[in-house]
Amino acid sequence: MFNVAILGATGAVGQTMIKVLEERNFPIDNIKFLASERSAGKEIEYYGMKYKVEPVSEEAFEGIDIALFSAGGERSKKWAPVAVSKGAIVIDNSSAFRMENDVPLVVPEVNPEDVKWHKGIIANPNCSTIQMVVALYPIHQRKKIKRIFVSTYQAVSGAGATAIEDLEMETKARFEGKYYYPKALPTHIAFNVIPRIDNFEPNGYTKEEMKMINETRKIMHAPDIKVSPTCVRVPVYIGHSETVVIETEEPITVEEAREILSKAPGVILEDDPFNNVYPTPIEVAGKDDVFVGRIRKDTAFDNGLSMWIVADNLRKGAATNAVQIAELLIKYQLIKK
Ligand code: A2P
Ligand code: 11C
Incomplete structure (x- = not known):
């Protein structure tokens, strides 16, 4: 004890x-x-x-x-x-x-x-890094990943309790025809999205984006992996979502990726788009796993795969x-x- x-x-x-x-x-x-x-x-x-x-x-x-x-x-x-x-x-x-x-x-x-x-x-x-590496590492072990393109859709709870209040207060204010300016977020969040999480670095990326690059390399012991991130705040209370495109050294099929992810620790595959099955933050909030759906062959790379990754940022993140x-x-x- x-x-x-x-x-x-x-x-x-x-x-x-x-x-x-x-x-x-x-x-x-x-x-x-x-x-x-x-x-x-x-x-x-x-x-x-x-x-x-x-x-x-x-x-x-x-x-x-x-x-x-x-x-x-x-x-x-x-x-x-x-x-x-x-x-x-x-x-x-x-x-x-x-x-x-x-x-x-x-x-x-x-x-x-x-x-x-x-x-x-x-x-x-960082929360957005954790959910991405939980889903990508098992793939990387079987088919080495060269490059990752990721866009995030991050919940306000990632910025703390005051940002949660900001979303609630601003949404209410807008319905009541009043004005409210967020205290913890850089600009309006109700009925809006913000392409900035944390401060900007001289290279034009935000600190949050640089975390996704550097932390991914350190956790996966993959110093050469290339990561191209854009991090965005969305008016969601809990649950970060990510669109992720990977390029692997060898070809990988959708079936192979599904097979790998269906056995991966901490991952739940929810991928049946024609039956409207894919994870969303509201359904994932309160759960400890990382949810993956929308796995498909990427149309821009020969060895490319696209997917959608969602997790509770306060829990697994x-x-x-x-x-x-x-x-x-x-x-x-x-x-x-
Ligand atoms: P407190 O509630 O007393 O301010 P969040 O990320 O949700 O905003 O939470 C931040 C956490 O960090 C809160 O528990 C907050 O406590 C705590 N905290 C903030 N400033 C300090 C400080 N100077 N010393 C200790 N804890 C702090
Ligand atoms: C967010 N990812 O959603 C951030 C919060 O480096 O631990 C976590 C910041 C960090 O705003």
């Missing part, structure tokens, strides 16, 4: 982490819910018991075995070294450490063994993946007690 702390417990991902730990019956001795001063004293229920949220502090990490972080990059940079110095292993959902050479970046269905070389911090990848990493730590006996 382990002592667990969640930093960012009041946030959209933090709340989902609590649910996922409970659902998976994670072996917990003591649990601590940490957030900012603003939330101090708020109550959170876990297994029917009420716990008070504590403001994060150095002492809060005393005796903690596993710390799940989801309070933004700045908080991770500040508190992860503190938690590690107190003996905790940090599983960090932010982008703060993902590309550090001594920090494993792990998707349990793809590179579970990478947890073994951690030095205290293990990074949880964040909380579930983090808890699965914690389960790997137990499986490989990496937690010192």
Whole structure:
């Protein structure tokens, strides 16, 4: 049994982490819910018991075995070294450490063994990257992928609890003929789509897009794979969707891809377009798997395949993946007690 702390417990991902730990019956001795001063004293229920949220502090990490972080990059940079110095292993959902050479970046269905070389911090990848590599890695193992073209349709919950409120408030305001300007998103989201997630880099790509390039290479151990991403925010509460086109070195048929994906860990194939069967975010929200549909031969490349990938960004894209990493730590006996 382990002592667990969640930093960012009041946030959209933090709340989902609590649910996922409970659902998976994670072996917990003591649990601590940490957030900012603003939330101090708020109550959170876990297994029917009420716990008070504590403001994060150095002492809060005393005796903690596993710390799940989801309070933004700045908080991770500040508190992860503190938690590690107190003996905790940090599983960090932010982008703060993902590309550090001594920090494993792990998707349990793809590179579970990478947890073994951690030095205290293990990074949880970006949500849009996780769902893409869960679906593409099994294909890559059979037919090497050279190139990936991906466009995302990302839910507002990826930008946190305030962005969820933004979608609700702006939609209501529009129906009431009132004006509302989003607080957490860069422009209007109700009845709109936004071709910008995170800040722009000098090369014209956003940080979110660069994460999809760099994280994919690191997780799949495929430094040469080419990724061309465009990331878009859509007025959906939960569930990121992606159109993905791959080019493989060898030809691959639709039947082969379906066969591979029907057996792939963490993947559910929902691909019967003529009977209107394909995944959508509303149906996928609340589930832990990555759903794939619309697999078809791409018309622009000889060895090309197109598909549609959907997953719950708060679950497999964040909380579930983090808890699965914690389960790997137990499986490989990496937690010192
Ligand atoms: P709080 O609710 O006290 O602000 P989201 O991504 O949904 O916006 O959630 C962000 C999470 O990060 C929340 O739990 C939030 O707590 C937490 N957080 C934000 N700022 C800090 C901070 N300075 N110290 C600790 N936790 C923070
Ligand atoms: C979004 N993918 O949907 C982002 C959220 O690097 O962990 C996650 C940002 C990150 O807005």
